Amino acid sequence: MSLDLLTAITVFVLGVLVGFEVISKVPATLHTPLMSGANSIHGIVVIGAMLVTATAEGIVGYVLAFVAVAFGAMNVVGGYVVTDRMLHMFKAKPAAKSTQGGAS
Template sequence: MSLDLLTAVTIFVLSLLVGVEVISKVPATLHTPLMSGANSIHGVVLVGAMAIAATAHDTLGYVLAFFAVAFGAMNVVGGYVVTDRMLHMFRGSRKQG
């Protein structure tokens, strides 16, 4: 295994661990507002995944790029769906007059 790949895998694993640790400390009542505020960050992640995908030159690179873009897109769409549901909760029922 090359040093570059080992470094990339190490950074990936450490980022997973830090992410899980940070998210586990957030109270459940704040998850939805944080999701809505983080949609722009997810968009940046998706753009970064597409930029990295453009530099892929082998099968492993293409597969990893595909999964990065797919998971990034799911994250963006999921964030907007959750935000939309949250906003519907605050609208309340409208009376028909």
């Protein structure tokens, strides 16, 4: 199951470096949508949850797998939709100040 550890670590380190570089001078109004976008990307965990479901057995196993997959799917779908809605706000009123942030 475990692939070559060195390859995995190499990929991880390069991924971290890409992550540092990919965000550059972001205007402050885009901070919250960008956070939300990154949030949807880690929804990729749903793939891992699906792979684990494939080998699940017993009631406890299936319940854990069900919750894991449901959580992951919620992260993905909700994340992308809410990011799109945030970005839609920019398009509708490009001149308007962002209303994101703090308390409701």
